[in-house]
Amino acid sequence: MIFPEIATQEKLCQFIEEYADDHYCLELLRFFGGYPHARFSELAVVHALNLNGGRLCIERALRHLTDKGVVKTYIENNVPLYSLTDDESLFSLALDLAKLDWRQLQLLLRQTHPTSGRVG
Numbered sequence: 001m002i003f004p005e006i007a008t009q010e011k012l013c014q015f016i017e018e019y020a021d022d023h024y025c026l027e028l029l030r031f032f033g034g035y036p037h038a039r040f041s042e043l044a045v046v047h048a049l050n051l052n053g054g055r056l057c058i059e060r061a062l063r064h065l066t067d068k069g070v071v072k073t074y075i076e077n078n079v080p081l082y083s084l085t086d087d088e089s090l091f092s093l094a095l096d097l098a099k100l101d102w103r104q105l106q107l108l109l110r111q112t113h114p115t116s117g118r119v120g
Contacts, residue, residue, distance in 0.1 A: 022064070028062060029098070040081060070085055
């Protein structure tokens with residue numbers, strides 16, 4: 001018998017492994033998971049996460065997460081806004097990811113993707 005918390009942790013590890021090679025995707029997932037019901041313009045997202053002048057990387061990662069269905073796009077007043085998906089399983093995984101501190105995330109990254117090195 002698999003306990004629900006073990007199954008949840010395994011799903012979270014698989015979710016993290018999918019994005020382990022892309023620091024910007026992980027940062028976006030943590031960002032959106034920290035504000036799960038908010039909608040942000042691309043400019044607001046880039047401004048919040050613009051690490052070391054990585055605007056193009058942030059924009060690319062945002063498009064990638066949108067294509068994967070993890071981030072949803074809304075159009076309000078002809079402005080695209082972004083938020084977490086309505087898909088409950090992906091939404092929950094992003095929330096769980098956002099709850100991890102850096103030490104926990106690093107540990108999971110090493111377990112799921114030992115060759116990825118350190119994130120951040």
